[in-house]
Amino acid sequence: MGLKRNFRVWRGNSEGEGALKDYEVDVLEGEVVLDVIFRIQATQATDLAVRWNCKAGKCGSCSVEINGKPTLMCMTRMNTFEENETITVTPLRTFPVTRDLVTDVSFNYAKAREVPAFTPPVGLEPGDYRMSQEDVSRSQEFRKCIECFLCQDTCHVIRDHEENKTNFAGPRVLMRVAELEMHPLDTLDRTRMAQEELGLGYCNITKCCTESCPEHIQITDNALIPLKERVVDVKYDPVKWLGNKIRVRSSND
Amino acid sequence: MSTVTSNDQQGVTTPGERAKIKARTLRSDRWWIQPAVIVGALIAFIIYSTWRAFENAYYYSEPLISPFYAPCLASSCIDGSSSFTPIGSWWILSPALIILVFPLGFRMTCYYYRKSYYRSFWLSPPACAVSDSHKRYTGETRAPLILQNSHRWFFFAGLVFNVILTYDALIAFRNSEGEWGHMSVGTVVLLANATFLWMYSLSCHTARHVVGGRLKHFSAHPIRYRAWTYMSKLNAKHPRYAWISLVGVAMTDLYVRQVASGSITNFYFF
Ligand code: SF4
Ligand code: SF4
Ligand code: FES
Numbered sequence: 144m145g146l147k148r149n150f151r152v153w154r155g156n157s158e159g160e161g162a163l164k165d166y167e168v169d170v171l172e173g174e175v176v177l178d179v180i181f182r183i184q185a186t187q188a189t190d191l192a193v194r195w196n197c198k199a200g201k202c203g204s205c206s207v208e209i210n211g212k213p214t215l216m217c218m219t220r221m222n223t224f225e226e227n228e229t230i231t232v233t234p235l236r237t238f239p240v241t242r243d244l245v246t247d248v249s250f251n252y253a254k255a256r257e258v259p260a261f262t263p264p265v266g267l268e269p270g271d272y273r274m275s276q277e278d279v280s281r282s283q284e285f286r287k288c289i290e291c292f293l294c295q296d297t298c299h300v301i302r303d304h305e306e307n308k309t310n311f312a313g314p315r316v317l318m319r320v321a322e323l324e325m326h327p328l329d330t331l332d333r334t335r336m337a338q339e340e341l342g343l344g345y346c347n348i349t350k351c352c353t354e355s356c357p358e359h360i361q362i363t364d365n366a367l368i369p370l371k372e373r374v375v376d377v378k379y380d381p382v383k384w385l386g387n388k389i390r391v392r393s394s395n396d
Numbered sequence: 397m398s399t400v401t402s403n404d405q406q407g408v409t410t411p412g413e414r415a416k417i418k419a420r421t422l423r424s425d426r427w428w429i430q431p432a433v434i435v436g437a438l439i440a441f442i443i444y445s446t447w448r449a450f451e452n453a454y455y456y457s458e459p460l461i462s463p464f465y466a467p468c469l470a471s472s473c474i475d476g477s478s479s480f481t482p483i484g485s486w487w488i489l490s491p492a493l494i495i496l497v498f499p500l501g502f503r504m505t506c507y508y509y510r511k512s513y514y515r516s517f518w519l520s521p522p523a524c525a526v527s528d529s530h531k532r533y534t535g536e537t538r539a540p541l542i543l544q545n546s547h548r549w550f551f552f553a554g555l556v557f558n559v560i561l562t563y564d565a566l567i568a569f570r571n572s573e574g575e576w577g578h579m580s581v582g583t584v585v586l587l588a589n590a591t592f593l594w595m596y597s598l599s600c601h602t603a604r605h606v607v608g609g610r611l612k613h614f615s616a617h618p619i620r621y622r623a624w625t626y627m628s629k630l631n632a633k634h635p636r637y638a639w640i641s642l643v644g645v646a647m648t649d650l651y652v653r654q655v656a657s658g659s660i661t662n663f664y665f666f
């Protein structure tokens with residue numbers, strides 16, 4: 144078999160009690176971290192809990208932290224590490240652990256449910272409106288999301304401050320708000336909600352969500368900052384405020 | 397944001413349901429390099445610009461004016477540096493201090509600089525997945541940081557400055573006697589400075605929003621959509637323009653200072 148490599152894998156229970164355990168394991172040419180975790184599971188730790196599905200970077204199940212960086216196990220190639228480097232794999236550190244490398248990410252689903260759904264104009268029938276490419280290209284970028292929640296995990300607002308979980312929905316969810324705000328047929332205005340209920344103001348645009356996104360979605364530049372600018376439009380822009388008092392702006396422009 | 401504390405019973409080290417791991421970060425790469433470089437660069441600029449703003453000398457040598465002193469609005473401005481001095485003679489400090497608040501405010505509230513100094517000075521976070529060690533964190537939800545939302549106002553003020561500095565570059569097509577049709581190294585320096593500042597402003601996130609980003613319905617606004625598409629390309633390079641224009645302003649000022657103090661001669665091409 145191939146080269147022996149050193150792994151440190153966090154093993155623990157749902158109380159969060161556990162420790163990093165060392166494993167010396169064979170690694171073959173062309174493997175990714177997930178392959179090696181499988182080998183550890185097959186040969187040395189048959190009870191190692193790990194979540195995965197597609198092994199192709201598309202299901203978003205295998206999110207963990209490797210050498211401290213939130214990332215997908217199936218997309219992290221072994222040849223990106225030095226040969227003598229010890230590779231540390233831990234569960235996501237922002238969410239409650241279920242067991243070993245598996246975390247409970249239900250926080251993200253709960254937050255996603257707080258966003259009111261797409262609301263087309265009343266009476267619009269299927270086929271009444273034809274979508275142009277330029278109207279959907281912004282949303283299409285956000286739609287590449289595989290819901291791995293690495294952005295939510297990296298975001299220091301909740302990663303470093305458990306108490307902010309009540310007030311902050313996280314980049315993935317705010318990106319969904321941005322998507323709806325950019326939809327030509329959506330009739331709801333969620334900008335105030337983004338600021339006042341979903342905690343957009345907590346984001347200090349330090350771009351860690353963008354850096355960790357395996358789909359390379361420009362979350363901060365294309366979703367969060369545009370959303371912040373929309374909040375400025377409605378809440379902090381005196382000229383617009385005055386303009387809106389004098390003449391009514393079409394919400395559909 | 398509160399001050400840095402040694403409290404480690406929070407965030408990634410919160411006791412409870414998260415995996416209990418002591419380390420603030422398990423990153424093994426040199427994540428601290430980037431914030432360290434940014435601290436160094438910004439401090440260097442702050443020291444240089446503070447010194448120059450208070451120096452109150454060597455900012456004008458016909459036809460060149462330093463961007464730190466343009467427009468010069470006080471009566472105490474060096475002869476010839478200004479034809480418009482509404483501030484009058486009661487202002488006894490350096491005239492740079494009257495206008496500095498605008499470019500300063502513009503950059504302080506810039507989304508890119510915010511990212512930079514939140515990371516490197518406030519350490520929140522110092523780098524991704526490195527714990528920020530602040531006891532509490534409220535981001536930009538309350539005073540004073542809620543004032544970051546004033547960026548739009550500074551952006552428009554910045555445009556006025558760009559126009560003034562472009563004008564200053566154009567009147568540098570004169571010689572030291574004020575005759576037109578001449579061009580010197582100083583002209584090139586001032587032109588380059590104005591260009592970089594325009595690139596910085598046009599790549600601004602607010603500019604991108606105002607021009608078209610705020611629209612829901614691109615297909616109904618084809619011209620604004622095209623403008624937005626173009627500005628989005630510039631916007632992707634905003635950090636680069638932020639640095640180029642910052643260094644550019646300092647270098648332009650330094651050049652004018654050297655000429656005005658007589659250390660170098662402004663070479664004329666024609
Ligand atoms: S840019 Fe905002 S949402 Fe993204 S990680 Fe940073 S603080 Fe969180
Ligand atoms: S936005 Fe990117 S990082 Fe966040 S959940 Fe989607 S794919 Fe993952
Ligand atoms: S296993 Fe599907 S993304 Fe890694």
Ligand code: FES
Pocket residue numbers: 502506507508509547551596597599600601602603634
């Ligand atoms: S975002 Fe940087 S100048 Fe506006």
